[in-house]
Amino acid sequence: MSSKPAPRSSRELVLRALRERGAMSRAELARYARVAPSTISTVVQELVADGVVVGSGGLHAAQRPRAGRPGLRLTLNPGSGAVAGVEFAYRRVRVLLCDLAHNVVGSGERELPDAYTSTAGLAAARQVLGESLAAAGLTHGALIGAGVSLPGPIRHRPDVVKPSAILPGGWHGLTGHDIQEALGVPVSIDNDSNLAALGEHVWGAGQGCDDCVTVKFHYGIGCGLFVNGTLVRGAAGGAGEIGHTTVDERGPLCRCGKRGCLDSYAAIPAMLDALRPQHGRLALPGLMALLAERDPGAIRVVSDAAELVGRQLAVVCNLLAPARVVVVGAMAESGELVFGPIRTAMQRNIAPNELPGLVPGALGNRHTALGAVALALGESDWLPAAATRAG
Numbered sequence: 001m002s003s004k005p006a007p008r009s010s011r012e013l014v015l016r017a018l019r020e021r022g023a024m025s026r027a028e029l030a031r032y033a034r035v036a037p038s039t040i041s042t043v044v045q046e047l048v049a050d051g052v053v054v055g056s057g058g059l060h061a062a063q064r065p066r067a068g069r070p071g072l073r074l075t076l077n078p079g080s081g082a083v084a085g086v087e088f089a090y091r092r093v094r095v096l097l098c099d100l101a102h103n104v105v106g107s108g109e110r111e112l113p114d115a116y117t118s119t120a121g122l123a124a125a126r127q128v129l130g131e132s133l134a135a136a137g138l139t140h141g142a143l144i145g146a147g148v149s150l151p152g153p154i155r156h157r158p159d160v161v162k163p164s165a166i167l168p169g170g171w172h173g174l175t176g177h178d179i180q181e182a183l184g185v186p187v188s189i190d191n192d193s194n195l196a197a198l199g200e201h202v203w204g205a206g207q208g209c210d211d212c213v214t215v216k217f218h219y220g221i222g223c224g225l226f227v228n229g230t231l232v233r234g235a236a237g238g239a240g241e242i243g244h245t246t247v248d249e250r251g252p253l254c255r256c257g258k259r260g261c262l263d264s265y266a267a268i269p270a271m272l273d274a275l276r277p278q279h280g281r282l283a284l285p286g287l288m289a290l291l292a293e294r295d296p297g298a299i300r301v302v303s304d305a306a307e308l309v310g311r312q313l314a315v316v317c318n319l320l321a322p323a324r325v326v327v328v329g330a331m332a333e334s335g336e337l338v339f340g341p342i343r344t345a346m347q348r349n350i351a352p353n354e355l356p357g358l359v360p361g362a363l364g365n366r367h368t369a370l371g372a373v374a375l376a377l378g379e380s381d382w383l384p385a386a387a388t389r390a391g
């Protein structure tokens, strides 16, 4: 007997594709699920008859007047379940709920104290999750899974939280299983940069681009790397962590224990520190206000930081030759003040590859939570009962 797993039925391939990528036409579905176009109509027809797949308006496709036309977009039945994206960020936890047709159906968030422990963070997440489900008219049992984003490296399979410069004590060594126990739902975990990239890849500015680098320019700086359509995590989960590449061996001590890291010069806290002698203790809204007033010092600090980020991005581009670079995070909202210096640094330092497209993210500040939703949709084992029939 062969030890290979049984091949997936066409029915299962179609259901997995709709769960991962949301609304698709029959032609897109055949391509993405790698099911023969001659088979797709029969499979879809059966799944629609079973009520598992519907036309993208939420109506049962068979009930729609033009259900047979090839351009109709199909989704999983939105009533068949939901997934949660849980984003642990700096002083905050955010929850986003999506149905299986990829519609956002609920959300919630809570402020957390500085350096919150895993116990406090997970308890708050469980509470926000419960409140968001109740507000959306859903029960906890409707959840088929949750994706969880943490601002630090994660080792995968088995999932373990690695030491992080941002996450305080109590998180290091936590396993996927521990987080699952705390939230009461099957979870998949990943770091925030990877999930920002995944969110933009599935829903935002990275759509349709198999070779795409997403850089988060925020309280830390990190990249999520799509190469040949696959998110690259590296052996220990830290691929793309450009925030801790060395800019100056003798530079200031970084919270990671090294000297002169990119984060120490270009992340938001470093910019706020640089402005302190002139402007006192600032927070992000204060920096944004100075930029809006065209304060020359603030513009100089931000443009120097963006130039450093652009130089590191050029190294990434020389290694991976992406077609597109997507910039997300609070600093991406500063437009040309940030994009100009990044573009110039990339133009000066990328060779011999062509300059990739440089675009802002398209998901506002929801890229990471949506990426966590996409992770849960992609990694869940859940399939409706109809998937197990022969097909």
Ligand SMILES: [Zn+2]
Pocket (backbone or CB within 6 Å): 243, 244, 254, 255, 256, 257, 258, 261, 263
């Ligand atoms: Zn560092």
